[in-house]
Every structure is written in C-alpha cells, then in structure tokens.
Amino acid sequence: xxxxxxxxxxxxxxxxxxxxxxxxxxxxxxxxxxxxxxxxxxxxxxxxxxxxxxxxxxxxxxxxxxxxxxxxxxxxxxxxxxxxxxxxxxxxxxxxxxxxxxxxxxxxxxxxxxxxxxxxxxxxxxxxxxxxxxxxxxxxxxxxxxxxxxxxxxxxxxxxxxxxxxxxxxxxxxxxxxxxxxxxxxxxxxxxxxxxxxxxxxxxxxxxxxxxxxxxxxxxxxxxxxxxxxxxxxxxxxxxxxxxxxxxxxxxxxxxx
Amino acid sequence: xxxxxxxxxxxxxxxxxxxxxxxxxxxxxxxxxxxxxxxxxxxxxxxxxxxxxxxxxxxxxxxxxxxxxxxxxxxxxxxxxxxxxxxxxxxxxxxxxxxxxxxxxxxxxxxxxxxxxxxxxxxxxxxxxxxxxxxxxxxxxxxxxxxxxxxxxxxxxxxxxxxxxxxxxxxxxxxxxxxxxxxxxxxxxxxxxxxxxxxxxxxxxxxxxxxxxxxxxxxxxxxxxxxxxxxxxxxxxxxxxxxxxxxxxxxxxxxxxxxxxxxxxxxxxxxxxxxxxxxxxxxxxxxxxxxxxxxxxxxxxxxxxxxxxxxxxxxxxxxxxxxxxxxxxxxxxxxxxxxxxxxxxxxxxxxxxxxxxxxxxxxxxxxxxxxxxxxxxxxxxxxxxxxxxxxxxxxxxxxxxxxxxxxxxxxxxxxxxxxxxxxxxxxxxxxxxxxxxxxxxxxxxxxxxxxxxxxxxxxxxxxxxxxxxxxxxxxxxxxxxxxxxxxxxxxxxxxxxxxxxxxxxxxxxxxxxxxxxx
Numbered sequence: 001x002x003x004x005x006x007x008x009x010x011x012x013x014x015x016x017x018x019x020x021x022x023x024x025x026x027x028x029x030x031x032x033x034x035x036x037x038x039x040x041x042x043x044x045x046x047x048x049x050x051x052x053x054x055x056x057x058x059x060x061x062x063x064x065x066x067x068x069x070x071x072x073x074x075x076x077x078x079x080x081x082x083x084x085x086x087x088x089x090x091x092x093x094x095x096x097x098x099x100x101x102x103x104x105x106x107x108x109x110x111x112x113x114x115x116x117x118x119x120x121x122x123x124x125x126x127x128x129x130x131x132x133x134x135x136x137x138x139x140x141x142x143x144x145x146x147x148x149x150x151x152x153x154x155x156x157x158x159x160x161x162x163x164x165x166x167x168x169x170x171x172x173x174x175x176x177x178x179x180x181x182x183x184x185x186x187x188x189x190x191x192x193x194x195x196x197x198x199x200x201x202x203x204x205x206x207x208x209x210x211x212x213x214x215x216x217x218x219x220x221x222x223x224x225x226x227x228x229x230x231x232x233x234x235x236x237x238x239x240x241x242x243x244x245x246x247x248x249x250x251x252x253x254x255x256x257x
Numbered sequence: 258x259x260x261x262x263x264x265x266x267x268x269x270x271x272x273x274x275x276x277x278x279x280x281x282x283x284x285x286x287x288x289x290x291x292x293x294x295x296x297x298x299x300x301x302x303x304x305x306x307x308x309x310x311x312x313x314x315x316x317x318x319x320x321x322x323x324x325x326x327x328x329x330x331x332x333x334x335x336x337x338x339x340x341x342x343x344x345x346x347x348x349x350x351x352x353x354x355x356x357x358x359x360x361x362x363x364x365x366x367x368x369x370x371x372x373x374x375x376x377x378x379x380x381x382x383x384x385x386x387x388x389x390x391x392x393x394x395x396x397x398x399x400x401x402x403x404x405x406x407x408x409x410x411x412x413x414x415x416x417x418x419x420x421x422x423x424x425x426x427x428x429x430x431x432x433x434x435x436x437x438x439x440x441x442x443x444x445x446x447x448x449x450x451x452x453x454x455x456x457x458x459x460x461x462x463x464x465x466x467x468x469x470x471x472x473x474x475x476x477x478x479x480x481x482x483x484x485x486x487x488x489x490x491x492x493x494x495x496x497x498x499x500x501x502x503x504x505x506x507x508x509x510x511x512x513x514x515x516x517x518x519x520x521x522x523x524x525x526x527x528x529x530x531x532x533x534x535x536x537x538x539x540x541x542x543x544x545x546x547x548x549x550x551x552x553x554x555x556x557x558x559x560x561x562x563x564x565x566x567x568x569x570x571x572x573x574x575x576x577x578x579x580x581x582x583x584x585x586x587x588x589x590x591x592x593x594x595x596x597x598x599x600x601x602x603x604x605x606x607x608x609x610x611x612x613x614x615x616x617x618x619x620x621x622x623x624x625x626x627x628x629x630x631x632x633x634x635x636x637x638x639x640x641x642x643x644x645x646x647x648x649x650x651x652x653x654x655x656x657x658x659x660x661x662x663x664x665x666x667x668x669x670x671x672x673x674x675x676x677x678x679x680x681x682x683x684x685x686x687x688x689x690x691x692x693x694x695x696x697x698x699x700x701x702x703x704x705x706x707x708x709x710x711x712x713x714x715x716x717x718x719x720x721x722x723x724x725x726x727x728x729x730x731x732x733x734x735x736x737x738x739x740x741x742x743x744x745x746x747x748x749x750x751x752x753x754x755x756x757x758x759x760x761x762x763x764x765x766x767x768x769x770x771x772x773x774x775x
Contacts, residue, residue, distance in 0.1 A: 032676065033676070034674070034675050034676045065679065067428055067431075067432065067675055067676070067679055068427075068428045068430075068431030068432050069424060069427055069428040069431065071428070071675060073675075073676045073679060124443075126443075126461075128632075129559065129560060130559065130632070130633050133560060137560075137741075139562065142602070159524070159526070159742075160524070161443060161444055161447075161525075184669070190460055190461075218637055218669060218670065236636070236637065
C-alpha cells in the first residue's frame, strides 16, 4: 500500500474503455446463460472455460441451477480483458431538430399547408402493438401525446400482424406521405426478413420513392434501418414528436409537399 | 363472505342482470345462425379427419361442398346423416368420396331430418363417450397424483417446433409449472382451416393441430406422473376455427382454452356475427368436456389505459360469465381474465391493481380467474421487469387468483428462453409460498383508496352494462366501447361463412352436450 494511492483512479482513458464494477478498469462483467449439460463440478468448470473464451479473466460461477432436463443455468462474473476505443466511434443517427407537438403543428401550417397522412402498423408476425400505439394513438406514452393528437396529421393505426401487402395497399389508398412500421418482439431475427420484404414490395409497386418509410422497435437502430433501405429507424425512448419531426422535415426537404 | 371492499350487492346484482339481458338478446341471433366453422366442428365430431391430396382438411372439403351446393342452412349433420342412409358408408368414407369427387352430398335422395338424426345417433354417442373417457382420465389423475396449489403457475412455450416445445414444457413442469400453454404460430387465428399432423415450423409459436395436441398431452402426462402433479395443457379455441379447436381439445384432453369472441372481433378483426355464433358452440363443447375457458379482457388493457378503462374489463367479465351460463359451463370452468397493466410510474398504482383483483374475486367467487402479467410497461430492463412481475405475483396470491400466467423478465425482448421461465417460476413460487395467507389476514380501511376504487369501477361497469343492454352488443362494439377499437357489424374476416339456419337444421351435439349426456 503505497502513499500514492490515497486518491482513486477516476480518469478514464477514452481510447481504452472497459467495464466498470467499483474501480476504474476492473473490467467487471456479469453474464448469465444456460448450458445443455447436467449440473455438477464439470458443468461449473465448463461455464468458467466458456467465460474465459468470452474474454473474462478470473471467471467465477456465483450461482448455478439445475433446469430439470439435464441443463444447467449459470450466473458468472469475470474481468473483461478487452477494451474499446471510444474516441473514434461514429454512429449514424437520425439527424433532425426535434420539434415538440405545437412546433410540429406550426411547421405543417407554415410549410406544408395540408394534412400529412401517416399510416402505421405492427407488421408480419408481431402481435405487440405497444410501440405503434405509443407513437400514433391519441394518448401516446409517458406523457408524450401520439400523432392522433397532432393538428394537421391524419394518422391511421392499422394494428398488429398486418401483412406487408395490406399495409402498402392501405398506404396507396390513403395517399400516405409516410409509413411507420413497428417490430417489437421477434424470434430468430424474423423482423429483419419482414422489414426487408416490405421494402422490396414497395419497390415492386413503384412507391418506395413516393412514401417516407420509417421503422421502429427495441431492436431497431437508424443504422440497421438504413441498411435495410428505410429512411429512418427509431429505437427505444422514441416518442411521437421524434417521428413527426423527421417525417415533416423530410417532406419539406425532399420537396414532396 | 363479508366484502372487504364494501361492495354493494345490489349494484353487483343489477350489473349482472344487465349482462344476462345482453347475452340473452345475443343468443337469439346466435340460435338463428350457423357458420362454416361450426359445421366443420360437427363434421369433425362425427369422426371426419385427414386431408385431401392438396392438404385441404377433409372437414373443409365436406363443408365447402355443402356450402357451394347451397345446403349449409340445413347443417352438415343432416347431409352426412342422409348420405349414411343412402350409401351405407361411414362419415369418414363419405368424406373421402366427396374429396375424390365420387359423391355429391346434395344430389342423393333425401331422407327426413328425423331419419338423418336417428342415423347419426350411434356416431354421436361414440364421440361423446370418447370425450367423457378423457374427462374421466383427468379426474383420475387429479384423484391420484393430484395437482399444484392455486394460483396455478401457468407458462408458455413457443418454439415453433412441437418436439422442441415438448422439451421446454417438460423442463417447465419439472421447475414447478402447473399449466403449459403452447402459443400458436402467428396469424393461425386467421386461417379458415386447422392444419393437419405434427408440425415443426412456426413463427412466435407452434401450429395448433390435433396431432400436436396429442403429442403434448402424452408428454405432459408422462412428466406429470414423474413429478407427481397433473400438468394442465392450454391452447387457443379462438380465431376463425374457434369451435373446431374446442372439439379437438375435448378429444385430446386439453384442460384450458383461450376462448373469447370479443377478443377476435377487436384484436383480430374477425367478423362479430361469425365469431359470436362460433363462440357459442365452442363454449358448449368446453363446458361439456371439463375445460376451463379463458376470456381475453386483459387484452383491452394493452391498447386502452388500465386505470381509465378498468370498468370495461369488469363489464366484459360479466358478459362473458353470462355467455358461459347459456352454454352450461360450471362457474369453476370460467377463467375470466384481467391483467396487471397500470403504469409503474403511477402513484398508488399497486393499490388500484390490488383493488381490481380483489373485486374480481369477490364478484366471481368460484370462477377460475385468470390473471395476466405486465406486458405494456415491460422494458429491456430485465431487473426491473423481475420486480414488476413480483408485484403482480403478490397481488395474485393476495387476491386468490386461480390461473397465473407468469410474467417473464424478458417480455419486451424475445419469446422466453429456458432460463427466463425458470426465473419466473422461482419468482412466483417464492412469493406465493411466502405470502400464502396474506389475503385472509389483511382488511382494508373503510372508505380508503382501495375500497373507493373498487366501488367506483363497479358503478362505472354497471352504468356501461345498462347502456349496452339498451343499445345491444353489436352496436356497442361498433362504437368502440371495448379496448377503444371500433368494428363494423358487416366488417372483418369470415362474414361469408355465416348463414341463417333453415327450419329443419339440427346440430346433434348441442342438446346432448347441454344436457350433460354420459
């Protein structure tokens, strides 16, 4: 114990970031997983070896449980050896100035001068409407009103498990300016397949250039959305005003008013 | 039992009597109509099964042939009974001939309806005997190996592959689950036929087929004997094939079935006339075969606000109860639903949830109440999710719920992983055991938040029911009073499969099942 250590190392080296448990650079990580092997000393050893391969030093199995069919569940702590260079990271984001509801309404009145039609749905296999409801329905979410509340926005929430074909047909029928697709709970990455199919169908119908296309959901990022051919992707903590601001700005900027 | 919530029995009686009026009025419409799915169910119960060479189920082949020939108003039973008289063949042989194009049911000489009904009697009695054999097996299991304590721990499996589902279901039973529900593959509810045979592909769930039911039943009986506890099996008697699946469930000894016309109307956009007629026959089958039905009120709260729309849940429970009474379902088989869906940021939200849950128990003292976990406000924060589920479990044991669909900490992320299910069972088992007697110990402050809330929800529900009784259920749904969703009487899927019965129509199963035939 040297005299020098009377202060904590609190400065972080942004070129070499690693997890923080209770001390800078201790690398502490918790993971939990199931291995399809029976409970026992060998199972714990297997869990530790696996953790080491994940890059965790000094792995410790703090809990294990027999899942009843010859499988074992583990909670493991270990010290991550890897670091990342935070200083060079660039993440594509939806670049807009977010306007609140009143500002959006004013923007429509001044720049668009007609009702903006937005059609939303939870498509394909997904039955969870919580995302699309949060964005469109009057009540919104966490005190952020939904698009139905916006003067100058005519929104249609088609609900859950809407086939892509039906969504496109409805968007064409309503002369929609924008389509919002929500994907909440997915399995085996079916949301990617489903989102891709929508883009392909819109291109086949020749409407992809005419309609602003956005997707959202807890596993959606703007980067993923752009890769899939969407105009924007919205992840968690998105409210109606974010989506509205993007759609309205895009409409004006791309001269689709 | 003294009401802990100080509910006025007169208000409960008045609400219940309005609900009875609503159901009776709707029953008049139901009694005058039949549907393709109702007739396919009759055909299935007469022993017709299998598929033709392009995989169309034979019940569809037969009923479509009857419908295309204009014979649907007379009912499939008549046409099959008549064909048996005229050809001397069994129902299955008749169906195979129809599928091969060798027999036109509508071009045979015509016996009277009485003669056709008499001819079917042996087949009908055989089917009823099979179903009673299954209910006897259930009773035998309950008498010998027993069952878990209520609230039953109810978990879902949903891998898409029935054989993988079996692995997960057995694991769940070993971890303590009492009920296993096999979630159906996405959008099966909108198929106007029931697929055939074992299936290994599905998204977000596994096809409901009779063979899948049989495989899972066998596996659960096996694991039940191993753990010394009867494990109940649940599936969906809902969607476009509501009564057909009820019939399959009766034969394969399912124990719990989700069954709610209103859910199909509001959330699957199924035509209201179609599904209300279908619901009736499915509930008659469910009642007869000792299955607990689950109604879907909990779903309203995924679209509507749990605080503001709580009275619509109670109103719908009362209507569902009365529909069940008309189908002769014992109270113990009424799995009326509700859900823990208040915003976790709401001050005293727990008290309102508790109030609603205890109110449901007081108003439906014998019902197999089904309590659904938080979904709407679950996030990727699995640690907080585990606490939300813990509060939900506490209310369940406190208010004496019967069927507890366990919340999953990963609800907002993916269909449950093996370990998620274990963690949720551990959560519920801990709380149920640790707080077992809490409901008997604690009373509520007179005029306090909990009592006042229940009284006001009951009063609102009574008002709503009076209104519906005046306007009729169809009109109420058209106005969007449930779940904030509006549906048109002639809109939605499946209307083309509804027709008025003619004078000689008969369904040989309904009177016998309502009479509780042995």
